[in-house]
Amino acid sequence: xxxxxxxxxxxxxxxxxxxxxxxxxxxxxxxxxxxxxxxxxxxxxxxxxxxxxxxxxxxxxxxxxxxxxxxxxxxxxxxxxxxxxxxxxxxxxxxxxxxxxxxxxxxxxxxxxxxxxxxxxxxxxxxxxxxxxxxxxxxxxxxxxxxxxxxxxxxxxxx
Numbered sequence: 001x002x003x004x005x006x007x008x009x010x011x012x013x014x015x016x017x018x019x020x021x022x023x024x025x026x027x028x029x030x031x032x033x034x035x036x037x038x039x040x041x042x043x044x045x046x047x048x049x050x051x052x053x054x055x056x057x058x059x060x061x062x063x064x065x066x067x068x069x070x071x072x073x074x075x076x077x078x079x080x081x082x083x084x085x086x087x088x089x090x091x092x093x094x095x096x097x098x099x100x101x102x103x104x105x106x107x108x109x110x111x112x113x114x115x116x117x118x119x120x121x122x123x124x125x126x127x128x129x130x131x132x133x134x135x136x137x138x139x140x141x142x143x144x145x146x147x148x149x150x151x152x153x154x155x156x157x158x159x
Contacts, residue, residue, distance in 0.1 A: 026055040110158035113150040
């Protein structure tokens with residue numbers, strides 16, 4: 001009887017020791033150093049402000065079989081959506097294309113303003129055709145103002 005009690009005590013003690021060892025393995029500590037690097041360890045570091053993470057033991061995790069193709073599609077909603085990295089690359093490409101379009105518009109407007117200055121500035125008498133098809137002379141004040149506006153636009157927006 002004493003032998004049986006001794007064996008039970010030995011078995012119980014073994015389970016108790018292994019239980020406390022697994023309890024230690026179920027905790028993980030993390031801290032951030034002065035360079036902003038996050039460190040993880042299973043032993044509590046000295047002199048650090050740590051965050052404790054509880055981790056389940058491997059044998060306590062439920063087993064999950066690999067899903068079939070149809071099950072994977074159901075299990076992962078949005079699986080056909082691009083990754084965050086791809087979304088960011090797409091945004092950058094769209095932004096680059098918009099900049100190119102805006103630059104082309106600006107260059108066309110600059111060329112138009114430069115042509116207007118080249119046409120209006122050297123000639124004191126400028127003639128236009130109105131909606132009725134009649135030829136009219138542009139007033140000098142209007143001509144000077146249009147040249148000034150075009151030059152101001154060129155100075156501000158053109159290289």
